[in-house]
Amino acid sequence: MSHSFLTDYIKLVRSYTSPSLISEETWNKINNVAEFLPNKITSFFGFECPLGIAAAQSDFLICADDTAGTGREILADETQFPTALLSDPVWQQVTQFGREWQNETSILSQKIHNVWLEFDLDGTEQNLPVPSCFFGSEPIYAATSPYANPATPAYRWVSESALKLLLNDRLPERVEAKLFQCFDCLPPEAYVFQIGLMLARNIKDAVRVCIRGIDPGQIGEYLQQIGWPGSLDILQEFVSELAGFVERIDLDIDISDRILPKIGFECYFSKQPKLEPRWQIFLDYLVTNNLCLPQKQAGLLTYPGFLRESAAPKDWPSYLSRSAQLLENNAEAVFFRKIHHIKIVYQDDRPQLAKAYLAMGYRLMTSEFVDRWRKFTNASVQIDNFIEPEVHDRLLKFVRDSQAQFIPSEIGIDNTALAIHRRSLVLESFPEFETILNQKIAAILPDIFSKLGLPDFPIAHLETQLTAHNDGDYYRVHNDSGTTESSDRILTYVYYFYREPKAFNDGELRIYETNLNTQIHYADSFQTIEPRNNSIVFFPSAYMHEVLKINCPSQAFADSRFTMNGWVWRKKSSSV
Numbered sequence: 001m002s003h004s005f006l007t008d009y010i011k012l013v014r015s016y017t018s019p020s021l022i023s024e025e026t027w028n029k030i031n032n033v034a035e036f037l038p039n040k041i042t043s044f045f046g047f048e049c050p051l052g053i054a055a056a057q058s059d060f061l062i063c064a065d066d067t068a069g070t071g072r073e074i075l076a077d078e079t080q081f082p083t084a085l086l087s088d089p090v091w092q093q094v095t096q097f098g099r100e101w102q103n104e105t106s107i108l109s110q111k112i113h114n115v116w117l118e119f120d121l122d123g124t125e126q127n128l129p130v131p132s133c134f135f136g137s138e139p140i141y142a143a144t145s146p147y148a149n150p151a152t153p154a155y156r157w158v159s160e161s162a163l164k165l166l167l168n169d170r171l172p173e174r175v176e177a178k179l180f181q182c183f184d185c186l187p188p189e190a191y192v193f194q195i196g197l198m199l200a201r202n203i204k205d206a207v208r209v210c211i212r213g214i215d216p217g218q219i220g221e222y223l224q225q226i227g228w229p230g231s232l233d234i235l236q237e238f239v240s241e242l243a244g245f246v247e248r249i250d251l252d253i254d255i256s257d258r259i260l261p262k263i264g265f266e267c268y269f270s271k272q273p274k275l276e277p278r279w280q281i282f283l284d285y286l287v288t289n290n291l292c293l294p295q296k297q298a299g300l301l302t303y304p305g306f307l308r309e310s311a312a313p314k315d316w317p318s319y320l321s322r323s324a325q326l327l328e329n330n331a332e333a334v335f336f337r338k339i340h341h342i343k344i345v346y347q348d349d350r351p352q353l354a355k356a357y358l359a360m361g362y363r364l365m366t367s368e369f370v371d372r373w374r375k376f377t378n379a380s381v382q383i384d385n386f387i388e389p390e391v392h393d394r395l396l397k398f399v400r401d402s403q404a405q406f407i408p409s410e411i412g413i414d415n416t417a418l419a420i421h422r423r424s425l426v427l428e429s430f431p432e433f434e435t436i437l438n439q440k441i442a443a444i445l446p447d448i449f450s451k452l453g454l455p456d457f458p459i460a461h462l463e464t465q466l467t468a469h470n471d472g473d474y475y476r477v478h479n480d481s482g483t484t485e486s487s488d489r490i491l492t493y494v495y496y497f498y499r500e501p502k503a504f505n506d507g508e509l510r511i512y513e514t515n516l517n518t519q520i521h522y523a524d525s526f527q528t529i530e531p532r533n534n535s536i537v538f539f540p541s542a543y544m545h546e547v548l549k550i551n552c553p554s555q556a557f558a559d560s561r562f563t564m565n566g567w568v569w570r571k572k573s574s575s576v
Contacts (some may be wrong), residue, residue: 006034008061008317009045012335013309013360018299021049021358023056029121030060033129036085039063039319041074044361051292051300051354059121060356064098065114075115076102089168090130090199097133097165107157108165111137120200123302133166134196134208142186155183158195163207166197167283172205174257174537178226179207179312182255185225190214193250198392206256210266214251216243222251228259234349242267242344245282262347270526272304272338279339291344291354300339300356307335320362335362374382376513380527380539381451386495387440392534395433396499396562399468402427403557406468422475424547427466430564438462441536445568448491448538457490457570464566469507470559471552476494477512480541480567489541491568496531496561503559507531512544531561541567 014027022030030047041064048059064071074080075098076296085091094117101115102107117131138153141148159171159179171179184194194210197203214222242265243249252264273279283300286292309316309332320333340359345352387395406425441462449456481489494509513525529537539545552559 006037006039007031010034011315020295020299021056022058026058031117033060036082036129038074038080041198042071042396046357046359049090049356051296051356060119062117072102078206085128088128088130091516093166093168094133100165103392107161128202132198132200134194136194139191141191142184145188155180166339167204175205178257179255182226187218203323206238206254209253209255211251216249219251226259229261231349245285265344266341268341273301291351303358304338332365333362334365379455380449380511380537382535382537384535386534386536395497400558400560430466434464460569460571461557462566462568464564466562469550471555474549475547477544477546481546488566488570490570492537492541493536493538494563494565495536496563498533504550504552504561506548507550507561508548511539514544516542
C-alpha cells in the first residue's frame with residue numbers, strides 16, 4: 001500500500017486559502033479524508049465553499065483521470081487503499097467501477113475520461129470517508145444531434161454499465177426512462193459532460209446530470225420539455241440576468257422518475273480575476289443579492305496563484321520531485337490555484353445559495369511544455385490601423401450598399417452548409433477591396449512569418465472572403481487546414497471593420513493551443529483576440545479556433561461585425 005497520501009498536497013494550499021473560506025476545523029476534516037487517499041490518485045482537486053453563510057465550511061473533491069500511472073490505475077488497485085476503507089460498500093462499488101474503467105476492452109474505458117469523488121464535510125462525523133461519485137464522459141448529445149457519435153448512438157451504456165456498477169444494482173426503470181428523455185430533449189449543440197450519484201447520501205433513485213453547450217435562452221424551453229416543476233417565466237428572467245454577468249452557464253439537473261425542483265447554474269469565466277475584471281462585477285452582484293458575504297468575496301479574489309518547489313522546499317512532496325527528475329534534470333512540478341466556477345443553486349423560484357469551487361492542481365513543467373507554451377504565447381500577431389481611414393470608410397459604405405448580395409456562410413472547400421457549426425453571412429465578390437487587402441498583406445508577410453516563427457515557404461496565392469456576423473452568429477471550434485484539400489493553407493488572417501460607436505458586444509476570436517501532430521486542442525489554454533476596428537490578426541491555420549457568439553441588440557445589418565478574412569496558401573511542390 002502507498003505511504004504517500006493527499007495530505008502532502010493539502011498542506012501546500014492551506015496557507016494560501018483565506019480562513020473566511022475554510023476554517024481550521026474544516027481543514028482538519030479535509031485532512032482526515034486525505035489521510036485515506038494515495039496522492040497518486042489525483043493531480044487536480046478542489047474545495048466546495050458556500051459563500052452566503054458566515055461559517056467557513058467546505059466539502060472536498062478529487063479528480064481521478066485516465067493519465068497513465070495516476071487516477072484510473074490507482075482507483076482500480078485495491079492495494080492502494082487502507083483495508084478499513086474497502087470494507088465500506090460504497091468504496092467497494094467505486095473500486096469495482098475503477099477496475100472496469102481500467103479494462104481496455106470495456107465501454108467505460110472508451111467513454112469515460114475522469115471520475116470525481118466528492119466528500120461531504122457538513123458536520124456529520126464519520127469514521128470512514130464515503131464519497132459521492134461523478135464521471136466525466138465523452139459528450140453525450142441527443143441522438144438526433146448532428147454532433148452525436150454515430151458509432152454509439154444509444155445511451156444504454158450509461159445505465160447498464162456505468163451507473164449499474166456504481167449502484168451495484170440496476171437503475172429503476174422509471175428513472176432510466178426519464179434520464180433518456182432528458183438526453184433526447186437536449187438542444188442540438190448541448191451535451192451532457194458529467195453524470196453523478198449521491199452515494200454518500202444513500203440516494204439510489206436520482207441521478208445528477210450536468211449539461212454544457214446550452215444557450216441561456218434555451219434553458220427555460222428545455223426545462224419545460226422535460227417537466228421541471230418551477231415557474232419558467234421567473235426562471236428565464238433570472239437566467240437572462242445571470243447571463244449578462246458571466247461568460248458561460250452550465251446547467252445541473254437532478255433526475256428521478258421526475259425532474260426534481262432544485263437545479264444548479266454553474267457560472268464560468270475563462271480567465272482568473274487578475275485578468276478578468278468581470279469577476280469583480282459578478283461577485284458584487286452576488287453580494288448585493290445576499291448570495292455571498294463580503295469577506296468571502298475578498299477571500300476568493302486572493303486565492304488564485306501558483307507555487308513552485310523553490311518557494312516551499314521543506315513541504316514539497318518528495319514524490320513530485322522524483323517524478324520531475326525522472327523526466328529530465330531541469331523539470332519541475334508547479335501547483336496552480338484557481339477559481340474553477342461558482343454554482344448558484346435555484347429552487348422555489350429564486351436563487352437559494354452560491355458555492356465557489358476552488359481548484360488546486362499541479363503540472364510537471366518540462367522543457368517540452370515550456371517550449372510549447374512559448375510557441376503558443378507567440379501564436380498570433382495583431383496590427384492596428386491597418387488600412388487608411390478613407391479606404392476603411394469606403395469599405396463600410398460598400399458593404400452596406402451590398403447587403404442584398406450577402407448569402408449564408410458555408411464550410412470547407414466543398415462549401416457545405418452546416419448552420420449548427422457556423423452562422424454568418426458572406427459576400428462572394430468585392431474585387432477592389434480584396435486587391436487592396438491582399439497587397440498590404442503581401443508586403444508584410446516576411447515580418448509576420450518572423451514574428452510567428454514560421455519558416456518561409458513558396459506562396460501560391462491569397463484567398464479572401466468578406467463576412468458579416470450579426471446577433472447570435474458564431475463559428476464553432478475548427479481549424480483551417482484540417483482536410484487534404486485545405487492542407488496547404490499555412491497562415492490565416494482576419495481583418496476587422498465596423499462602424500462606430502460599436503453596436504455589438506462579444507464576437508471575439510479564440511485561438512486554442514493545439515497539438516499540431518494530433519490536432520487535439522487544449523480547452524483551457526487559449527488566446528482571446530478582441531475584434532478591434534481596422535485591425536488585422538494573423539495566426540497559423542493549423543491552430544484550432546472559434547468565433548464567439550455575437551450580441552448585437554439592434555440586429556441591424558449595418559451594425560454587424562464585418563471581416564475580410566482568408567488564408568495564405570503554400571505552393572505545391574512539383575512532382576519529379
